[in-house]
Amino acid sequence: MATLREIEMRLKSVRNIEKITKSMKMIASTKLSKAQRAMNEAKKYGSANTELFQHATAEESPKRKLFIVISSDKGLCGGIHSSVTKATRRGLRGQPISESEGKAVEVDSDSPIVVIGDKSKSQLSRALPKNLTLTVNQIGRDIPTFADAAGVADLITKLDAEYDSVVIVYNKFVSSIAYEAAYMEISNEKILRESSGFRTYEQEDDSTKDLAEFSLANAIYAALVEGHACEMSSRRNAMDNASKNAGDMISSLQLQYNRGRQAAITNELVDIITGASAL
Template sequence: MLVRRTLSRAPAAFSGAGAGNARNMATLREIELRLKSVKNIEKITKTMKMIASSQLTKAQRAMNAGKEYGVANSEVFAHSSTTSAANTSRLFIVVSSDKGLCGGIHSSVTKATRRAFSGSEESPLLEAETKKPVEVDGDSPIFIVGDKSKSQLSRVLANNLRMTFNQIGRDIPTFADAAGVADLIIKSGVTYDSVVIVYNKFVSAVSYEPAVMEVRGESALKESDGFKAYEMEDDFTKDLAEFSLANAIYAALVEGHACEVSARRNAMDNASKNAGDMITALQMKYNRGRQASITNELVDIITGASAL
């Protein structure tokens, strides 16, 4: 009778233990699959960080060369008088790119543009003398370089969008890219007194900030006292305005590209560190689950042997 009672209890004990072990194994398999996927993600982020690090040197070299174009523009416009803010029609050019995985590099120029249109105290567009925010016409046209800022600004300033450009900045931007953008803007037929370029300014390898660059149009150059003092041909100011716009766009493109590469390297570095922390936590959880599963199996074996 004692043997029969023992044998009748043993199958129930083994079946319950088997169900528990099956659940544990299923959990361990899930952890193992997740651990494998996180390790693959870590490999990708580390590779992207290495690529961005190698590209950053070239981008900084191109940025330093491109800044000379912006300095030349500043020297030209330093001798031209500024028209009053109330009578100035502005055209905005927002410089971003088509690529992602680089932190908030695109949202920074988008927010700066929205602040300029809202006239808030944090607006990047300030008067030269009073350092107060410049009032911007709510109907000012916007031209966007890059699909990322296009998708963001189309939600709040869709009526202001006139033209967008993509496939610029996949590699280091060239002056031909900037000249093509400037030519299409001039041929668009939009009238303006000045062009405001919103871009990311390179501060260091780990930081950047949104900035603006204002370029005078043809009419502003004609009315300036510095240019009236000389006898010039009729097309001189027009050619100078077009060339100055291309210079400014090129300087903004190369500096924005350097900021993007730097931000992508930092973002991939942070992603690799987060993946490493997640791998450590998952590995510890897997080891604990494996130890618990082995312990349960040993307990089941000993219990079964004792029952028999």
């Protein structure tokens, strides 16, 4: 059984942890409101891409895809990183990436993977080391900008890997307490050029290439900002749960300490009364 000194030291440690988690919850709540405003603005980029690719459909479904996994470098935010990792692994097995949509993506098992963030990188490097082609970090410390997305898109266009389309796997913001893994598929330059909607107009090669790169940067930016909002929401909820657990542990330890202290006082009184009776 733990001594009173050990219980007292543990109480002090748990109280310090509770202070830290409460502070982190307040910080995450402040960042979440900023991230939600940025997400609402960034969704305009994603909606513009959706409208564009409605007119760009390939005759055959491309199977050679490049997966871009959106995560971050920081932890202490629940299972938000493992959700996109599991979704990517499901997609490479030919299963639905998004559980809510229930639609599978036809894909080769050796499709290349680009990971943004160290957390999903460490998970996928153990599960799919041969598929990893490029990893990017130091993005998402603050609200992601379009310049960050454009830099990632530029790195992807310079890759030697062969692919027919790009699948971005990210966390979709459902509410302030919920998120889910989702994906968006981006057509490459070849599919844009050969699609019936684009062949109606005369297009220069450079303009189609620039449009494909700009559309990829748009999609990455929308996914980065929405993933950042999900991360802040998940961290706030995780810190809230940690604070509640610390409070429950403090109550339990305080009760245990009071019982031990009362038992020690009782034993001392018994010794005093026994000694007085003996005299």
